[in-house]
Amino acid sequence: xxxxxxxxxxxxxxxxxxxxxxxxxxxxxxxxxxxxxxxxxxxxxxxxxxxxxxxxxxxxxxxxxxxxxxxxxxxxxxxxxxxxxxxxxxxxxxxxxxxxxxxxxxxxxxxxxxxxxxxxxxxxxxxxxxxxxxxxxxxxxxxxxxxxxxxxxxxxxxxxxxxxxxxxxxxxxxxxxxxxxxxxxxxxxx
Numbered sequence: 714x715x716x717x718x719x720x721x722x723x724x725x726x727x728x729x730x731x732x733x734x735x736x737x738x739x740x741x742x743x744x745x746x747x748x749x750x751x752x753x754x755x756x757x758x759x760x761x762x763x764x765x766x767x768x769x770x771x772x773x774x775x776x777x778x779x780x781x782x783x784x785x786x787x788x789x790x791x792x793x794x795x796x797x798x799x800x801x802x803x804x805x806x807x808x809x810x811x812x813x814x815x816x817x818x819x820x821x822x823x824x825x826x827x828x829x830x831x832x833x834x835x836x837x838x839x840x841x842x843x844x845x846x847x848x849x850x851x852x853x854x855x856x857x858x859x860x861x862x863x864x865x866x867x868x869x870x871x872x873x874x875x876x877x878x879x880x881x882x883x884x885x886x887x888x889x890x891x892x893x894x895x896x897x898x899x900x901x902x903x
Contacts, residue, residue, distance in 0.1 A: 734790065735888075743797060748777070765816030773810045812860070842881075
């Protein structure tokens with residue numbers, strides 16, 4: 714099976730290995746996000762605020778790179794669909810760590826939660842985003858206790874950001890589920 718056949722639209726749900734190909738694609742999509750986060754962190758390190766820890770940011774970037782390499786090489790096709798959820802705790806931990814070492818720039822770290830929940834929506838069934846929301850909330854809020862600034866404002870931000878992330882993840886999961894059901898029904902009718 715070539716690289717082009719790993720994309721979800723080209724997989725035939727009636728083929729026995731279609732699930733395996735989708736699981737491999739989901740794991741590699743997660744890997745891509747980790748590796749992109751690594752590269753973005755390294756590239757933007759010279760532009761960090763003065764109070765940021767450049768060494769800490771490089772450490773977080775290298776951690777993301779390590780998880781990304783693992784996720785790229787892992788035999789997702791042999792594991793269950795839920796196995797890729799193993800990527801969620803390190804993702805949230807790395808986001809929290811990046812916030813802790815990022816200095817006074819609090820504007821960019823929330824977007825990484827959006828990316829994580831978009832991946833969850835693409836990769837996992839409905840309700841998965843809801844189930845991991847408490848872990849995301851902890852990863853969002855805990856760094857706020859160690860950073861200067863208004864804690865109440867940060868918590869208010871989490872109360873908006875995490876539910877919106879969950880909403881986006883759930884919308885994608887439900888849309889994806891409906892698309893798969895429609896494709897299967899169309900194949901049965903033809």
